[in-house]
Amino acid sequence: MINLFNIVLRRGAKVLLDKASVTMQPGEKVGLVGRNGAGKSTLFALLNGSLHEDGGEMQMPAQWQMAQVAQNMPETDESATDFVLDGDTRLAALQQALKVAEASEDGMAIAHAYTDLADAGVYDAVPRAQSLIQGLGFRPDQLDSPVNSFSGGWRMRLQLARALMCPSDLLLLDEPTNHLDLDALVWLEGWLKTYAGTMVVISHDREFLDAVTNVTVHIEHGRLTRYGSNYSGFETLRAQQLALQQSAFSKQQDKVAHLQKFISRFKAQASKAKQAQSRVKALERMEKIAPVLAEADFTFEFRTPGNIPNPMLSITDASFGYPGEDGAPPTVILNNVSKSVLAGQRIGILGANGQGKSTFIKTVAKDLGAIAGTITEGKGLRIGYFAQQELDVLRPDDNPLQHMIRLARELGADAKEPSREQDLRSYLGSFNFGGEMVLQPVGTMSGGEKARLVLAMMVWQRPNLLLLDEPTNHLDLATREALAMALNGFEGTLMLVSHDRALLRSVCEEFWMVGRGKVAPFDGDLDEYQRYLLDEAKRQRELAKAAAAAPAPAPAPVAAAPKPAGQIKPLQKELATVEARIAAISVEKTPLEERLQKNPAASEIAELGRKLKALGDEAAALDERWLELSSRIEELSA
Ligand SMILES: Nc1ncnc2c1ncn2[C@@H]1O[C@H](COP(=O)(O)OP(=O)(O)OP(=O)(O)O)[C@@H](O)[C@H]1O
Ligand SMILES: [Mg+2]
Structure with missing residues (x-):
């Protein structure tokens, strides 16, 4: 049992927990939820002992073995399989014991070591590790590839597999779905459902939480409140509590009015009818959850871009991929792509695992060159690119104000927004970086706070073409909602990659499918897409099987x-x-x-x-x- 009693926890000037108490029973699957910056990751640091309470008391069984996902990027050239195998710390220790026994030629100890190893599952350790790796989306031919041959997101998946490999009594997962796409996410849900120990998972993904948790602990205003249900149950309960409060209710009314205005404005236009339809659904959903979202203490909007070229981009006979190193031929992932991107289009980019969605977006954003063909930009094109790695672009020692000042300087006369320090401060304020936070080093900020800053910097540049690659990772639900609203009001063109089904549904009007080396229009809705993903996974398995069977x-x-x-x-x-x-x-x-x-x-x-x-x-x-x-x-x- 984990018992927190009257815990006080401070970070910088903030009091994150103020005499908070909560109990978690063995075997419970707990979702830890709360706004960005509420203190969830900090609470994990307390649970895993890397941080100590400033007051109160925490109790946890001393013999409990804890597993968690390391946050660093692994740099080793060990094979993926070996790297994940090492996650089983018990096996590693026993193997060490065997070595010692063998060195001292102690027959009894050697015999013991072998029995212990057998008990610890040494004989099926490799297949167990490999099924974790494949479950998280790796191909069979990648099992022996060195860890450092994979891109960042994929290495983080290996860190996740390594944590799952570790036999544990307590499993701590901090936003485990951030680096996953839909098929790996569904697999992880299945795996976690069979996990026998106690689990605490931080996530902003409602569907994921509902699938894997049965208890919810909400952190807010320095307090921890326990609800004996999954996320939806928590929302309902909390909605009932909040609905009692008049102020929350009136905020909800404002939001409903906003949505209704949106719907009536767009219903008239046939081209927007589908979008209006999805807002109707959003409105229905709001009846229940709005009180929770009414906490949303911020909304933002994209300013009107100056001019919008049409077409924005013309892609002619282009190939996308990565240049070969040291004279090696390039790796082509997509070829013969000819497409135009027009003003005002809202395109959702779909595609299974590793089919080239990010490569496509990255090339359009000019972070990568096209391997062949041409990409012609319309005159006056201003690209706003948001990628997951973008968070690394932030400088940990600098504060938000310094980031904005640098951005303003870089844009110089090209800047469309006022850029005196006072203007920048109040702009940051509109993105909820008020008072002291303007001066807080970015390195000490929470994941969601960093993502919000990157978003703010992007909006400030007044782009007319938005390229968003998984923009909702780290963002809490209220901020996602604010993003969806802002995107709906955006007048430029949008290309969006996301595993957030709610966001895709509410902002995209058409879908492009990236897969099997092509970019093609996808004439279906998201449900059909989910079926496609299942078929595609099957096809991949069959291909692998055929390859294995051939020789x-x-x-x-x-x-x-x-x-x-x-x-x-x-x-x-x-x-x-x-x-x-x-x-x-x-x-x-x-x-x-x-x-x-x-x-x-x-x-x-x-x-x-x-x-x-x-x-x-x-x-x-x-x-x-x-x-x-x-x-x-x-x-x-x-
Ligand atoms: N060294 C520090 N100095 C000042 N503030 C800090 C420091 N470390 C953390 N904070 C603040 O403490 C708060 C809690 O951070 P934490 O990472 O626990 O949030 P979180 O709930 O995990 O948020 P997210 O959902 O964004 O991951 C944040 O507002 C963060 O800016
Ligand atoms: Mg966090």
């Missing part, structure tokens, strides 16, 4: 006079069982796949997806076993 020997002709018949028999028997199960799996999958075709509800899609994935995984493992068995049989009968 393998054909199954042995049974008639070929087997010599050591005694050894072959059991293998053949197992082979037959494996074949029967493979056939059974394909039968089991059919009705599930058929149900998917019939437009089921979103929750059912997720459930079906999980079942199909489990069957797919089992089939993949059986396929491997089948290959092993048949080549063994062939060897023996040769």
